Amino acid sequence: MEKTADRLSAKAGWFDIIEVSGTGTPLLFKNNRLHSVTESQNSGFGVRVSVNGKTGFSYTNDAACLDETADRAVAMSEFGDAEDFDLPDKTGTPFEPYDKRIHAYDIKLEIGKAEDAITAILRKFPAANIDCRVTGSHGGMRIVNSKGIDQTYARSRYAAYLSAMLIHDDGSKIEVWEGTSALAPVPYESLKEKIMYKLAKALKNKKIPSGKVTVVVSPKALARIIGIVTAGLNAESVWKGISPFAGKIGEPCFSADLTICDEPDRSGSPYSYPFDGEGVSARKKFLVKQGGIEKFVTDLKYARKLNLLPEGNGQRPYSALPRPSFSNMVIGGGAEPYAGMLGNIKLGILADQFIGLGQSNTLTGDFSTGLDLAYLIENGEITGRVKDCMLSDNLFKLLAGEIAVSSDREPVGSVLAPYILFPQVNYTS
Numbered sequence: 001m002e003k004t005a006d007r008l009s010a011k012a013g014w015f016d017i018i019e020v021s022g023t024g025t026p027l028l029f030k031n032n033r034l035h036s037v038t039e040s041q042n043s044g045f046g047v048r049v050s051v052n053g054k055t056g057f058s059y060t061n062d063a064a065c066l067d068e069t070a071d072r073a074v075a076m077s078e079f080g081d082a083e084d085f086d087l088p089d090k091t092g093t094p095f096e097p098y099d100k101r102i103h104a105y106d107i108k109l110e111i112g113k114a115e116d117a118i119t120a121i122l123r124k125f126p127a128a129n130i131d132c133r134v135t136g137s138h139g140g141m142r143i144v145n146s147k148g149i150d151q152t153y154a155r156s157r158y159a160a161y162l163s164a165m166l167i168h169d170d171g172s173k174i175e176v177w178e179g180t181s182a183l184a185p186v187p188y189e190s191l192k193e194k195i196m197y198k199l200a201k202a203l204k205n206k207k208i209p210s211g212k213v214t215v216v217v218s219p220k221a222l223a224r225i226i227g228i229v230t231a232g233l234n235a236e237s238v239w240k241g242i243s244p245f246a247g248k249i250g251e252p253c254f255s256a257d258l259t260i261c262d263e264p265d266r267s268g269s270p271y272s273y274p275f276d277g278e279g280v281s282a283r284k285k286f287l288v289k290q291g292g293i294e295k296f297v298t299d300l301k302y303a304r305k306l307n308l309l310p311e312g313n314g315q316r317p318y319s320a321l322p323r324p325s326f327s328n329m330v331i332g333g334g335a336e337p338y339a340g341m342l343g344n345i346k347l348g349i350l351a352d353q354f355i356g357l358g359q360s361n362t363l364t365g366d367f368s369t370g371l372d373l374a375y376l377i378e379n380g381e382i383t384g385r386v387k388d389c390m391l392s393d394n395l396f397k398l399l400a401g402e403i404a405v406s407s408d409r410e411p412v413g414s415v416l417a418p419y420i421l422f423p424q425v426n427y428t429s
């Protein structure tokens with residue numbers, strides 16, 4: 001990379017070279033049995049240049065072809081976008097989202113953990129079909145640029161996913177899934193316990209008439225539905241005029257009980273990083289604070305266009321240009337625990353898994369989604385599953401109205417989310 005950087009110094013106004021590498025060993029169980037164990041390796045280089053104010057880009061998987069790749073990026077700049085941003089000259093003090101215990105990832109041990117979980121579920125639900133996917137991976141990223149940056153960090157990730165499917169007596173399907181992630185191998189006893197609890201609660205079918213109903217959204221469901229909001233907090237969507245929050249920084253758009261942070265430095269998270277794919281130091285930032293729009297996530301390109309401060313959200317693989325992206329999304333908790341929230345509901349719905357949410361309108365906030373897994377709440381207790389039903393409403397209006405947010409939160413992928421209660425949501429049975 002140093003040699004290629006020297007060559008580019010005479011050809012480009014500025015440049016950066018990114019190297020990304022990683023090794024992963026996923027194992028997969030399907031229908032209660034071990035299906036596959038594989039090992040994957042992926043590495044490559046991405047070269048971005050600015051020549052006469054235009055950006056060129058190229059990439060390669062072969063280090064021996066790096067000079068050729070750089071020349072190709074220079075040639076491609078003639079056809080690139082005219083961009084006038086500059087690169088950072090320092091990345092701050094880096095940390096590493098890495099735990100050396102990832103190297104203790106042992107295939108035989110992980111197979112045994114998965115088999116134990118599957119056996120425990122089958123003991124209680126003999127007709128269940130269970131899938132399990134476990135992966136241990138590690139790698140790193142290095143970035144070199146024309147401003148003198150040459151920084152590297154290592155990263156590691158352990159992820160476990162468990163799902164179980166049952167066919168109900170009436171022929172309907174019950175499917176429950178849970179997952180966890182960390183920097184190194186961890187037990188996932190809680191996954192099987194959650195799945196068995198949710199399957200047991202779903203065995204009895206219940207009904208509730210269509211109309212306005214109190215809805216509690218679980219952390220798992222909230223992690224999905226909140227994407228309707230965060231799509232508008234991306235600087236690219238603001239610039240393209242497809243964000244409902246353009247021009248609303250500093251304005252209260254939601255309930256004062258809603259706070260959303262982007263935290264790339266969150267301790268212990270495999271989704272953290274010290275600097276982004278452009279070498280910009282990653283910083284914690286409030287996107288929504290007590291209901292008010294505070295900031296948008298941005299890369300260098302859209303920060304320049306919108307006159308914003310880049311704070312480490314220009315992410316990219318080696319094979320693509322940077323885009324504004326979220327890191328760890330942390331949704332603030334409230335004062336009341338989930339158990340207390342549930343106990344105060346006379347009649348309501350607990351929504352845990354959606355189906356068809358991708359058809360929602362991120363510009364207006366309108367959504368209509370089937371409930372893949374949801375439960376009836378009666379007098380503070382979960383009494384059974386509601387099925388063949390859907391929710392349809394406007395998420396922006398719901399979040400701007402009266403809500404209750406639980407004090408306890410759960411990690412769901414890169415999101416740390418509470419339970420949120422909406423007093424009245426349109427429900428169709």
